[in-house]
Amino acid sequence: MKSRFVALGLILIFNLSFIASAFTYDIKTQPGYEEFIKYLDKIFFVSTDEMKNIIKDFHSEMVNGLSGSNSSLKMIPSFTDRANGTEKGKFIALDFGGTNFRVMLVDLDGKGGVFVSSVDKYVIDKQYMEGTGEQLFDFIASGIKKIMEKNNISSHNQLELAFTFSFPVEQTNIAAGRLLIWVKGFTASGVVGKDVVVMLNEALKRIGIKNLKVAALVNDTVGTLVAKSYTEPSCDIGVVLGTGTNACYSEKMVNIKKWREISDKETMIVNMEWGNFNKLPITVYDKNVDATSSNPGAQRLEKMVSGMFLGEILRVVVHDLIDRNLIFQDESAINAFSNHPDFTTQDVALIEADNTDNLENVEVFLAKKGVKNITLESKKLLKHISKLVSCRSAKLAASSIAAVVLWIDPELKNKHVIGIDGSLFEKYPGYKEMMDDALKSLFKENSEHIVLEQAKDGSGVGAAIIAASVASTNNIKH
Numbered sequence: 001m002k003s004r005f006v007a008l009g010l011i012l013i014f015n016l017s018f019i020a021s022a023f024t025y026d027i028k029t030q031p032g033y034e035e036f037i038k039y040l041d042k043i044f045f046v047s048t049d050e051m052k053n054i055i056k057d058f059h060s061e062m063v064n065g066l067s068g069s070n071s072s073l074k075m076i077p078s079f080t081d082r083a084n085g086t087e088k089g090k091f092i093a094l095d096f097g098g099t100n101f102r103v104m105l106v107d108l109d110g111k112g113g114v115f116v117s118s119v120d121k122y123v124i125d126k127q128y129m130e131g132t133g134e135q136l137f138d139f140i141a142s143g144i145k146k147i148m149e150k151n152n153i154s155s156h157n158q159l160e161l162a163f164t165f166s167f168p169v170e171q172t173n174i175a176a177g178r179l180l181i182w183v184k185g186f187t188a189s190g191v192v193g194k195d196v197v198v199m200l201n202e203a204l205k206r207i208g209i210k211n212l213k214v215a216a217l218v219n220d221t222v223g224t225l226v227a228k229s230y231t232e233p234s235c236d237i238g239v240v241l242g243t244g245t246n247a248c249y250s251e252k253m254v255n256i257k258k259w260r261e262i263s264d265k266e267t268m269i270v271n272m273e274w275g276n277f278n279k280l281p282i283t284v285y286d287k288n289v290d291a292t293s294s295n296p297g298a299q300r301l302e303k304m305v306s307g308m309f310l311g312e313i314l315r316v317v318v319h320d321l322i323d324r325n326l327i328f329q330d331e332s333a334i335n336a337f338s339n340h341p342d343f344t345t346q347d348v349a350l351i352e353a354d355n356t357d358n359l360e361n362v363e364v365f366l367a368k369k370g371v372k373n374i375t376l377e378s379k380k381l382l383k384h385i386s387k388l389v390s391c392r393s394a395k396l397a398a399s400s401i402a403a404v405v406l407w408i409d410p411e412l413k414n415k416h417v418i419g420i421d422g423s424l425f426e427k428y429p430g431y432k433e434m435m436d437d438a439l440k441s442l443f444k445e446n447s448e449h450i451v452l453e454q455a456k457d458g459s460g461v462g463a464a465i466i467a468a469s470v471a472s473t474n475n476i477k478h
């Protein structure tokens with residue numbers, strides 16, 4: 001009996017030292033394989049109680065953000081609201097916010113119909129992401145010039161541009177806003193603190209376009225919400241789960257305590273910039289990912305949830321396991337898992353979705369990375385870690401959505417359609433189901449009131465709808 005107590009005591013001490021090590025990254029006693037997996041399971045697991053805590057912390061950060069106090073949620077007024085379906089006109093829509101940008105011609109018929117007649121997509125090379133702001137905006141402007149030439153848009157007619165810019169921007173009106181900080185790997189110089197509409201206008205001028213006016217500057221979440229609500233009136237929250245993550249919702253003006261201007265509107269969409277939320281159960285691996293990112297200390301939720309980071313989280317965990325001789329006992333693996341940031345969310349998805357008996361797809365993937373002497377046990381462990389990483393991401397995303405829904409409707413009485421855009425939500429196998437499960441664990445059968453719906457490529461169209469509503473307020477005919 002006594003020896004059982006001693007054993008229990010030792011296990012407890014061992015576990016406690018593990019938990020402590022999660023924060024110090026200094027495990028003195030080398031744990032065994034089984035114990036280490038249990039440790040990973042524990043630190044990546046988000047319990048229902050933790051989700052409830054996240055919701056509570058979200059609410060206090062929202063209060064602070066809305067009143068202009070210090071908060072990890074910037075809660076930025078967007079100067080616009082949801083669509084009413086009657087918005088009408090032809091616009092050039094520019095959608096810039098991640099690894100590529102799109103230029104489109106959008107035609108709205110005023111009865112809920114959207115016609116996109118031309119779409120050009122450009123990949124943004126590292127040279128532009130990390131060069132000067134002028135180079136970056138010149139590149140964007142050249143894409144606009146091409147679509148105008150291709151569609152014989154005369155340089156005499158006055159045209160309006162709807163500009164989706166998916167970075168933290170402090171808007172000063174519907175067509176002006178200063179970049180607060182670069183995120184998602186961008187570092188282009190001379191842009192932070194500047195009005196991005198002015199920068200775009202200057203680039204358009206440099207390239208000889210004088211007849212294009214930016215009618216609306218829009219965050220992608222705002223565009224997504226507006227586009228979805230054009231046809232789905234019960235959509236009240238717009239979310240992006242892609243390279244980055246963020247959300248917006250329609251807020252009562254009286255709650256936006258930091259709003260100083262007079263307005264006859266009752267509600268306005270608020271861009272939360274939730275990627276920066278930081279009251280989170282952070283592991284040593286998250287600290288590691290954050291420290292090597294382009295913006296240490298910022299975007300902590302984004303770095304645990306979004307597509308830009310899931311591959312990197314997997315890599316740092318596996319790298320640690322290799323260091324501890326717990327996986328891939330071959331030199332070749334050290335090289336494969338040493339390159340930051342060489343692993344993508346697609347890789348994590350491929351590993352997790354491999355249901356072949358011997359995990360052949362994982363084998364092919366690892367072989368391509370140059371890993372030799374791969375055992376089935378190592379492949380299974382890799383799959384297990386991928387699942388931990390994606391499941392945590394989905395639970396954190398679901399908790400964040402739950403926080404916004406409860407903010408709007410504390411007793412969850414009404415149906416809320418959440419319009420969600422982004423490749424993580426769209427393409428990661430089982431991601432939506434994991435989010436639905438997390439919502440079920442929070443709200444039981446009442447979770448049916450929260451409907452997660454894809455809102456593909458909505459942001460550009462949403463920006464055009466906003467530009468149209470600005471034009472109709474100003475009585476401009478298109």
Ligand code: GLC
Nearest residue numbers: 166167168240244245246275
């Ligand atoms: C980042 C940006 C945010 C954007 C999100 C999704 O979090 O800060 O503005 O909405 O990515 O693209």
